Amino acid sequence: MTRAYNFNAGPTALPEEVLKRAEKEWLNYNGTGMNVMEMSHRSKPYEEINHQAQNLLRKLLNISNDYEILFLQGGASLQFAMMPMNLLEEGKKGYYVLSGSWSEKALKEAQKIGDAESVASGKDNNYTTIPDIKDLSSLENGSYLHITSNNTIYGTQWHETPKNLSIPLVADMSSDILCRPIDVNSYGLIYAGAQKNLGPSGVTVVIIKKDLLARSKDSLPSMLDYRTHANNQSLYNTPPTLAVYLLKLVLEWADSLGGAEALEKINQQKAELLYHEIDQSNGFYNGHANKNSRSLMNVTFTLNSKELTDAFLAEAKELGFTGLNGHRSVGGCRASIYNAVPLEHVEKLAQFMKEFRTR
CATH class of the missing domain: 3.40.640.10 (Type I PLP-dependent aspartate aminotransferase-like (Major domain))
Incomplete structure (x- = not known):
């Protein structure tokens, strides 16, 4: 499995x-x-x-x-x-x-x-x-x-x-x-x-x-x-x-793992991977939160049209990603990267975001 x-x-x-x-x-x-x-x-x-x-x-x-x-x-x-x-x-x-x-x-x-x-x-x-x-x-x-x-x-x-x-x-x-x-x-x-x-x-x-x-x-x-x-x-x-x-x-x-200090370092790594993809995408991905208020746990973003968003979510689902839909009240996309989400899974998501944008 x-x-x-x-x-x-x-x-x-x-x-x-x-x-x-x-x-x-x-x-x-x-x-x-x-x-x-x-x-x-x-x-x-x-x-x-x-x-x-x-x-x-x-x-x-x-x-x-x-x-x-x-x-x-x-x-x-x-x-x-x-x-x-x-x-x-x-x-x-x-x-x-x-x-x-x-x-x-x-x-x-x-x-x-x-x-x-x-x-x-x-x-x-x-x-x-x-x-x-x-x-x-x-x-x-x-x-x-x-x-x-x-x-x-x-x-x-x-x-x-x-x-x-x-x-x-x-x-x-x-x-x-x-x-x-x-x-x-x-x-x-x-x-x-x-x-x-x-x-x-x-x-x-x-x-x-x-x-x-x-x-x-x-x-x-x-x-x-x-x-x-x-x-x-x-x-x-x-x-x-x-x-x-x-x-x-x-x-x-x-x-x-080393307690809260060690978890914070891993969480920062995970968040930086996704925020980097958002920030260097030239507006293809748009982060919801201002940079000074960004969350380590929930990375929220939108794409420029409903068609692009639907395509992004559909392709992500086919590749085994789950839970990337934004909350029903705001739409868009959301990656929740809590403590137990492995760094490798976030790396794969960041890579998919890059490849999808490039295509």
Whole structure:
């Protein structure tokens, strides 16, 4: 069987080593005679998986003991509501920077919970760049400032996050967590669906500063209260056991490569290959994002006509490339080059882009 050149935006490629390891352990995990899906989440073997995954993430992102690591369900979309339920204080505002569709959705959900508003937006520029926050002092009466660190649809990414804030910084890192080192101490809360860089769909990582747990109200439903999951090591209810196990394997793979620093170097190589083809094509390919806001994870571009775009995508599909269609809301093309997408696959895509343009 030939593996696809997988450039899907998510769920997306998993490391081949991880898939082979899971296949090897499929019928008999660690001598239990069971698949991970078959064992009790209260059993010692699964508790070890859960604990090891938390410790690996703590190591890879240099997360201090001032933070809790939670494995939840519902994706980032649930966090759009769950986060303000827990962190949005009475009489204060939740502030949002709009850099794409997902940040718009996050704000919309927060406004159902309480007082939330946009303090900066790139919408007028069709989200081609990360917007500037002009006056940080205006945020003083806020509960938090929310950003979306990477924007899959538009191919933009924060390269410098807001500094010297008087309120906690919250980030949706679903599409770029672990693609590079970050200073977790700069954030009050980070959340990320796993299905792009951390593992399969079904598990969502939340990294929350412990002192923010005091904001959660006793009136919250137990399952929507961060304290419930923190106090129970994310084992309050039945977790997505297979997804957490695969997340652990992905983190072991990332650790074996050298961690976030090594991944960043590979990701830069991959991104530079595709951006080079765009930039030297004399307008045959047109990148959506401004150069100072380009994403390491999602390379978005258009061709000069629908006919050319259709031909490009059709030929790419015949050659084994998958997932290159742009998001349905914007069209064009998009190559999602998350951590597990091999450098060799990106090299093949860059070569195809060159050959297609030449012809």
